[in-house]
Amino acid sequence: MPLLHRKYAGLAGQENPQYDLPFPGQYPIFIHAYEEPSRVSALSPPVITSGKFRGESTPPWRQILAGAGLGVLTLLALPTPSPFATSPENRIEEIVSRMKSAYEKVKAYRVETEVSTYRHGQVAERRRFTYTFEKPERLRIDMESPHPGMVLLYPDAQDQVRVRFGGWASFLHFHLPPDSSLLANAAGQRIDQTDFGLLIRNIAHSLTDQRRGPPHMTDEDGNWVLEVLAEDHFRKGVLTHYRFTIDKETSLPVSVQESTPTGEKERTVTFTHLDTSPDLPADWFKDPSLERKP
Numbered sequence: 001m002p003l004l005h006r007k008y009a010g011l012a013g014q015e016n017p018q019y020d021l022p023f024p025g026q027y028p029i030f031i032h033a034y035e036e037p038s039r040v041s042a043l044s045p046p047v048i049t050s051g052k053f054r055g056e057s058t059p060p061w062r063q064i065l066a067g068a069g070l071g072v073l074t075l076l077a078l079p080t081p082s083p084f085a086t087s088p089e090n091r092i093e094e095i096v097s098r099m100k101s102a103y104e105k106v107k108a109y110r111v112e113t114e115v116s117t118y119r120h121g122q123v124a125e126r127r128r129f130t131y132t133f134e135k136p137e138r139l140r141i142d143m144e145s146p147h148p149g150m151v152l153l154y155p156d157a158q159d160q161v162r163v164r165f166g167g168w169a170s171f172l173h174f175h176l177p178p179d180s181s182l183l184a185n186a187a188g189q190r191i192d193q194t195d196f197g198l199l200i201r202n203i204a205h206s207l208t209d210q211r212r213g214p215p216h217m218t219d220e221d222g223n224w225v226l227e228v229l230a231e232d233h234f235r236k237g238v239l240t241h242y243r244f245t246i247d248k249e250t251s252l253p254v255s256v257q258e259s260t261p262t263g264e265k266e267r268t269v270t271f272t273h274l275d276t277s278p279d280l281p282a283d284w285f286k287d288p289s290l291e292r293k294p
Contacts, residue, residue: 116269153286
């Protein structure tokens with residue numbers, strides 16, 4: 001009897017000679033292993049325990065090193081925490097910090113702006129204009145709708161707003177103080193309260209000391225979206241539900257949506273085609289007749 005077949009026969013017992021020539025499908029070692037595990041143990045190598053290594057006692061120093069190695073491997077296997085792998089509060093704080101840092105690097109910017117005002121859930125008014133700002137506080141607004149051609153410059157030599165009409169009335173110029181009700185919007189926001197710097201500071205207040213509910217954050221299409229119920233930025237004693245959308249690449253605002261605490265939409269401000277390195281003529285904030293470079 002071949003050696004391998006004699007081993008099978010020994011495991012299976014002489015009373016089972018049919019295992020002398022096993023054929024595909026017959027595995028007597030597994031059949032008898034369930035019945036008598038002790039018979040299989042003779043074919044297995046000796047079990048190495050923490051106190052034995054190749055039949056000898058493991059020195060204490062080797063046990064210590066083995067334990068330390070396992071500890072290092074465990075640490076390496078742990079995922080590295082990302083800057084945002086913390087609480088929502090810390091994530092929001094990090095985003096606000098990024099916004100402030102990003103704006104500090106900006107000296108001037110130009111952005112296409114659309115402001116939609118709602119009444120009873122419907123758009124009641126929509127304004128479109130190009131907004132140009134240069135630190136510390138020079139701004140220019142070139143209206144597209146509803147007063148195409150109108151230009152507003154601030155500040156002029158008297159720290160007022162210079163307004164030039166468009167079209168056939170472009171020869172008409174007049175000056176208004178920045179807090180004039182003719183220039184403020186329905187919320188009382190003045191023309192000198194429209195730059196990104198103030199908006200970012202207001203966002204920070206809405207998410208911290210002026211909030212009146214827990215903030216919520218989501219990721220949407222490459223943007224961070226922050227929602228919170230907070231004190232209105234320009235209306236004292238009024239609560240507004242804000243939805244701030246921040247671009248992840250620039251860390252600067254993309255839009256601001258304002259609603260009542262019950263969810264009725266009031267205003268949406270959208271910023272597009274942001275240019276943080278605009279090529280501005282020397283008198284861009286002084287001469288309303290200058291045209292934007294293509």
